[in-house]
Amino acid sequence: MPGLKILVDSLEQIEPLNQEARAAILSADCVVRSYAAGRYVLRENDRADFIGIAIEGFAFSHKQTSSGSRQILSLILPGEALALENIYLNQLDCSIQALTTFSVGLIHRDAMKRFMMLHPTIANGISTMLAYRSSIYKEWMLNIGRRNAKERVGHLLCEIAVRLTGGNTTADRSFKFPLTQEQIGDALGLTAAHVNRAMKSLRNEGLLIREKTLFRLPEWDALCVLADFNDEYLTNE
Amino acid sequence: MPGLKILVDSLEQIEPLNQEARAAILSADCVVRSYAAGRYVLRENDRADFIGIAIEGFAFSHKQTSSGSRQILSLILPGEALALENIYLNQLDCSIQALTTFSVGLIHRDAMKRFMMLHPTIANGISTMLAYRSSIYKEWMLNIGRRNAKERVGHLLCEIAVRLTGGNTTADRSFKFPLTQEQIGDALGLTAAHVNRAMKSLRNEGLLIREKTLFRLPEWDALCVLADFNDEYLTNE
DNA sequence: AAAGTGCATAGACATATGTCATGTCCCCAG
DNA sequence: CTGGGGACATGACATATGTCTATGCACTTT
Numbered sequence: 435m436p437g438l439k440i441l442v443d444s445l446e447q448i449e450p451l452n453q454e455a456r457a458a459i460l461s462a463d464c465v466v467r468s469y470a471a472g473r474y475v476l477r478e479n480d481r482a483d484f485i486g487i488a489i490e491g492f493a494f495s496h497k498q499t500s501s502g503s504r505q506i507l508s509l510i511l512p513g514e515a516l517a518l519e520n521i522y523l524n525q526l527d528c529s530i531q532a533l534t535t536f537s538v539g540l541i542h543r544d545a546m547k548r549f550m551m552l553h554p555t556i557a558n559g560i561s562t563m564l565a566y567r568s569s570i571y572k573e574w575m576l577n578i579g580r581r582n583a584k585e586r587v588g589h590l591l592c593e594i595a596v597r598l599t600g601g602n603t604t605a606d607r608s609f610k611f612p613l614t615q616e617q618i619g620d621a622l623g624l625t626a627a628h629v630n631r632a633m634k635s636l637r638n639e640g641l642l643i644r645e646k647t648l649f650r651l652p653e654w655d656a657l658c659v660l661a662d663f664n665d666e667y668l669t670n671e
Numbered sequence: 672m673p674g675l676k677i678l679v680d681s682l683e684q685i686e687p688l689n690q691e692a693r694a695a696i697l698s699a700d701c702v703v704r705s706y707a708a709g710r711y712v713l714r715e716n717d718r719a720d721f722i723g724i725a726i727e728g729f730a731f732s733h734k735q736t737s738s739g740s741r742q743i744l745s746l747i748l749p750g751e752a753l754a755l756e757n758i759y760l761n762q763l764d765c766s767i768q769a770l771t772t773f774s775v776g777l778i779h780r781d782a783m784k785r786f787m788m789l790h791p792t793i794a795n796g797i798s799t800m801l802a803y804r805s806s807i808y809k810e811w812m813l814n815i816g817r818r819n820a821k822e823r824v825g826h827l828l829c830e831i832a833v834r835l836t837g838g839n840t841t842a843d844r845s846f847k848f849p850l851t852q853e854q855i856g857d858a859l860g861l862t863a864a865h866v867n868r869a870m871k872s873l874r875n876e877g878l879l880i881r882e883k884t885l886f887r888l889p890e891w892d893a894l895c896v897l898a899d900f901n902d903e904y905l906t907n908e
Numbered sequence: 909a910a911a912g913t914g915c916a917t918a919g920a921c922a923t924a925t926g927t928c929a930t931g932t933c934c935c936c937a938g
Numbered sequence: 939c940t941g942g943g944g945a946c947a948t949g950a951c952a953t954a955t956g957t958c959t960a961t962g963c964a965c966t967t968t
Contacts, residue, residue, distance in 0.1 A: 479903075497813045500899045505813040522795075522802035523907050528809055550795070554788040558759075561798045565759035568801065571808040572765055576734045576742040579815045579860030583925070614945065623816030628925055630947065646934095662737045666716075670760050820955070851915065865955055867917065881916095883964090913966075920958090927952070938941085 437464045437487040437539015440513055445559035455553035462549070464539045469493075469532040475516075476530040482520035484540040488512050491536035492612065495528045496620070506621035508570060509533075511597055518564050521546050534612050566670055573667045578623040581662065583632040586622040588661030591642065595651055596665050606643075607651040674701045674724040674776015677750055682796035692790035699786070701776045706730075706769040712753075713767040719757035721777040725749050728773035729849065732765045733857065743858035745807060746770075748834055755801050758783050771849050803907055810904045815860040818899065820869040823859040825898030828879065832888060833902050843880075844888040 438460050445451055445459070466489065469475055475486065475493060493510040495517075507528055510516045516530055521543050550557035570593075577589050598609045615633070616626040624632075636642040641657045643650040651657050658664070675697050682688055682696070703726065706712055712723065712730060730747040732754075744765055747753045753767055758780050787794035807830075814826050835846045852870070853863040861869075873879040878894045880887040888894050895901070 497809060499813065499817050503817040505816040507809050507812055519802040519805055522799040523806070525903070525907070527806040527904055527907075547795075551791040554791065554794060557787070557791060557794045557798070558784075561794070561801065562759040564798065564801050564805065565756040568756055568805055568808065569760070569764040571805065571812065572732075572734060572744050575744055575808065575812055575815060576736065578812060579742040580736050580740040615947095616945085625926055626946090627927075627948090631925090634947080666762070667764055670762070670764075852917095853915085862956055863916090864918090864957075868955090871917080909968105911966105911968080914964090916963080917961080919960090922955105922957070924953100924955075926954080928950090930948085932947075933945090935944085936942090938939105 436489050437466060437541070438462055440489065440539070441487050441515065441541075444513065444515065444563070445556060448559045448562045449555050451553070451555050451559075455549070455556050458549050458553060459556065462541055462545050464541050466537060466539050468535065468537040471532055471534050471536070473532050473536075474529060475532060475536065475538060476526055478526050478529045480526045482517070482523050482526050483543055485518050485520050485543060485546055486516040486530075487539040487541070488514050488516060489537045489539055492533040493530055493536045493538070494533050494617075494621075495530045497528050504620045505623065506617065507574075508567065509594070509597075509621070515560075515563050518560055518567070521550070521560065533617070569667045569670060574621075583622075583624055583628050584635055585661050586624065587618065587629060587632040588636060588641065588657050589663050590618065590622060591649060591651060592658060592661055592663035592665075593668065595649075596668055603654075607654045609649055610647050611649060612647040673726050674703060674778070675699055677726065677776070678724050678752065678778075681750065681752065681800070682793060685796045685799045686792050688790070688792050688796075692786070692793050695786050695790060696793065699778050699782050701778050703774060703776050705772065705774040708769055708771050708773070710769050710773075711766060712769060712773065712775060713763055715763050715766045717763045719754070719760050719763050719780060721779060722755050722757050722783055723753040723767075724776040724778070725751050725753060726774045726776055729770040730767055730773050730775070731770050731854075731858070732767045734765045741857045742860065743854065744811075745804065746831070746834075746858070752797075752800050755797055755804070758787070758797065770854070806904045806907060811858075820859075820861055820865050821872055822898050823861065824855065824866060824869040825873060825878065825894050826900050827855065827859060828886060828888060829895060829898055829900035829902075830905065832886075833905055840891075844891045846886055847884050848886060849884040 442456055442459050478497065488510050490512055495507045496504050497507060498504045519527065550560060577586050581589060594611055595607050595609050615629045619626045619629045633642060641653050643652060679693055679696050715734065725747050727749055732744045733741050734744060735741045756764065787797060814823050818826065831848055832844050832846050835848065852866045856863045856866045870879060878890050880889060
């Protein structure tokens with residue numbers, strides 16, 4: 435049950451669990467599923483039956499307008515929980531789709547509810563994760579609503595760098611992440627063509643080097659200034 | 672303690688509370704404060720000491736870029752809770768400002784934490800409120816990122832109409848709400864000038880009538896279609 | 909009544925971003 | 939090794955949105 439172990443670890447990072455709480459989670463039913471890139475993990479308006487723990491690979495959540503344009507709402511990285519709202523809502527309010535081959539542990543919401551009723555520390559941890567995610571939503575709203583294309587792209591790259599590498603920063607802040615320019619655009623409220631222009635400009639200024647899915651941010655401090663990036667919204671200290 | 676009564680009522684709408692849970696909340700320390708329009712209720716990066724219950728008047732939360740442009744993140748209506756994230760974060764991740772004369776009941780986060788540890792139904796209710804708010808964040812992200820100005824304005828007006836009047840719809844879906852065009856722009860990632868253009872266009876099409884702070888939406892169905900508005904994200908059924 | 913303030917309106921113009929078409933490269937299926 | 943599809947790159951052009959300026963109206967303050 436790799437998913438359950440990951441969940442316990444994330445919860446313990448927020449607040450220590452007592453023996454019973456830990457045991458309760460570890461005994462849960464957890465189905466591990468694997469999805470090819472592009473496949474739907476959960477769909478908007480489905481019944482909100484499961485929450486998930488990302489085990490390996492990447493996913494993202496999104497919504498669409500009736501005319502079909504897509505807005506990516508969040509990126510889901512290994513170790514992160516997804517669709518926690520399902521514990522509280524009856525219908526999914528967004529879809530979740532695999533970005534790469536993606537394996538996820540699914541736990542039934544009713545099981546989670548039971549654990550949370552019996553163990554307040556679990557309830558507290560789950561809600562804290564929801565609050566962390568909310569902080570990111572808020573920063574994204576600011577990014578999409580109030581920054582120009584170059585700043586938006588830079589900001590997103592900074593966020594991914596921090597979220598992927600945590601504190602363990604490589605010298606040139608490099609990371610592998612398989613987003614296409616179209617997906618970057620969908621996350622930022624831009625078109626792929628314009629993302630291309632913005633990235634070209636960042637490249638010309640020496641702020642970004644890209645080799646396929648490998649991104650390098652050789653001038654971290656300069657990029658943070660340009661993109662108005664400050665990682666406080668990710669650390670929540 | 673009007674704030675506490677309101678909080679109990681909102682929680683009970685989510686899930687019935689038992690006698691002890693209700694009594695616990697009603698016995699809480701709750702400071703009622705009143706703010707003139709424009710005053711800050713809570714500031715980003717402040718210590719996250721309090722959550723609030725909006726008693727009367729309106730408020731909004733927002734973030735700013737370093738260059739000073741402001742993004743309004745949410746509107747806070749009477750009866751709604753605000754800054755619930757403070758229970759889980761140590762620092763505020765956005766500011767909250769009064770939109771009109773605004774009175775709010777403030778409860779210390781530690782008190783809330785205590786109630787939630789003792790009464791799982793309270794924890795469940797608070798988290799459900801967080802999840803409701805998240806649903807709105809997601810729809811706003813879609814609105815800001817993927818709809819044009821006219822759709823955005825229409826969508827926001829539809830949302831306010833539904834949230835203010837609930838199901839009790841007046842014939843012409845009219846409501847009083849004191850947003851200036853600049854504030855509408857800040858909520859939608861637009862400039863005031865462009866909001867003006869969008870509203871003019873809605874007016875010309877007979878979809879909007881405005882008299883000071885009174886908005887009328889005489890062609891509700893047509894406006895919903897134009898603005899791609901669907902209230903599911905507000906009802907969470 | 910006069911002056912001042914805040915907001916809505918409007919037009920001219922600037923610019924950021926979108927749209928579309930094309931070409932290249934590279935990887936993978938055959 | 940070969941053909942085709944996907945992603946990236948780039949340029950010409952269209953358009954949505956921003957910027958700036960000016961005006962008028964309703965209110966408040968004096």
